[in-house]
Amino acid sequence: MTCRDFRDFRGFPISRRTFVAALAATPVAATFAQSTRNDQRPTSPTGARLVLLGTAGGPTPKAQRSAPAQAIVAGDRVYLVDCGDGVARQLALARIPLRQLRAVFITHQHSDHNAGYGPLFLVGWAGGIEAPVDTYGPPPLAKMTRSLLDAYEFDITLRIADEGRPPLAPLIRPHEITGAGEVFTDDRVRVTAARNRHVPIEHSFAYRFDTADRSIVISGDTAYSEEVLSLARGADVLVHEALYRPFWERADAPQPPAVRRHIIASHTDVEDVGRLAAAAGVKTLVLSHLVPSEPTVVGGVSDEQWLAAARKHFKGTVILGADLQEL
Numbered sequence: 438m439t440c441r442d443f444r445d446f447r448g449f450p451i452s453r454r455t456f457v458a459a460l461a462a463t464p465v466a467a468t469f470a471q472s473t474r475n476d477q478r479p480t481s482p483t484g485a486r487l488v489l490l491g492t493a494g495g496p497t498p499k500a501q502r503s504a505p506a507q508a509i510v511a512g513d514r515v516y517l518v519d520c521g522d523g524v525a526r527q528l529a530l531a532r533i534p535l536r537q538l539r540a541v542f543i544t545h546q547h548s549d550h551n552a553g554y555g556p557l558f559l560v561g562w563a564g565g566i567e568a569p570v571d572t573y574g575p576p577p578l579a580k581m582t583r584s585l586l587d588a589y590e591f592d593i594t595l596r597i598a599d600e601g602r603p604p605l606a607p608l609i610r611p612h613e614i615t616g617a618g619e620v621f622t623d624d625r626v627r628v629t630a631a632r633n634r635h636v637p638i639e640h641s642f643a644y645r646f647d648t649a650d651r652s653i654v655i656s657g658d659t660a661y662s663e664e665v666l667s668l669a670r671g672a673d674v675l676v677h678e679a680l681y682r683p684f685w686e687r688a689d690a691p692q693p694p695a696v697r698r699h700i701i702a703s704h705t706d707v708e709d710v711g712r713l714a715a716a717a718g719v720k721t722l723v724l725s726h727l728v729p730s731e732p733t734v735v736g737g738v739s740d741e742q743w744l745a746a747a748r749k750h751f752k753g754t755v756i757l758g759a760d761l762q763e764l
């Protein structure tokens with residue numbers, strides 16, 4: 438993605454001048470613009486870029502934010518964390534070529550994080566994936582991969598015969614993760630997993646990417662987690678999920694009581710996200726997987742409220758994540 442490739446929330450291209458001018462129109466936006474200006478774009482071939490592909494939380498489709506996914510781009514290789522619905526489209530909007538996809542890391546098997554996994558490969562196969570892609574995630578990743586290939590057997594068989602495509606199955610290499618530790622390494626990145634706290638799911642993980650010039654941590658979905666804190670210690674960037682607890686404690690909050698209880702128990706209040714970022718000593722905190730995700734719902738949480746809550750305890754740079762934002 439170049440500086441000229443800014444887009445509005447619908448994905449329509451806008452000029453950088455328009456983009457920055459729009460951002461500067463409000464104090465919060467000015468913070469975003471400031472932090473964007475301050476970000477040093479890596480210039481070495483292996484320098485890592487982080488692209489937020491989807492910053493919503495929860496399985497329901499949202500108008501203003503796409504489902505959870507992040508791309509870490511190191512030179513000509515792309516590493517994906519989570520595959521929310523529409524991740525292939527988000528990659529296209531971010532101008533990240535599918536043929537550069539090297540590995541995929543799923544934090545946990547909730548549908549907001551994996552609904553785009555199968556489609557990514559189906560359309561990615563037609564869209565340029567030619568070399569095997571290693572995929573990592575909790576069980577049943579291997580079974581899901583097999584089942585998806587079965588479900589779309591008609592199209593896959595047809596395209597092999599009709600278009601001369603190579604078989605799709607060998608291009609997806611699933612690896613199931615059930616414990617913490619190093620899960621992947623090549624000459625660009627080292628990826629370490631830590632178990633987070635996302636009840637009632639046992640196998641749920643955060644991932645840390647260490648590259649030649651940056652360390653980036655993605656929390657996954659989690660309540661406040663000492664394990665995530667340890668994983669994030671000293672990181673350049675921490676992308677952490679965030680819950681605005683007062684919203685969910687209101688008498689008129691959406692969702693039935695049981696769902697609200699689940700939401701509060703399995704996610705991290707944004708003030709605690711700030712506490713964790715401060716304790717971990719990260720340089721930049723990115724709020725993502727926002728719950729609730731859209732400020733336009735009646736009584737929703739404003740950008741200013743999210744940022745103020747995170748800054749209560751964390752004095753480093755705080756960025757309220759936006760789809761297709763590059764850091």
Ligand SMILES: [Zn+2]
Pocket residue numbers: 494495505547549550658726
């Ligand atoms: Zn989620």
Ligand SMILES: [Zn+2]
Pocket residue numbers: 545547635658
């Ligand atoms: Zn989840």
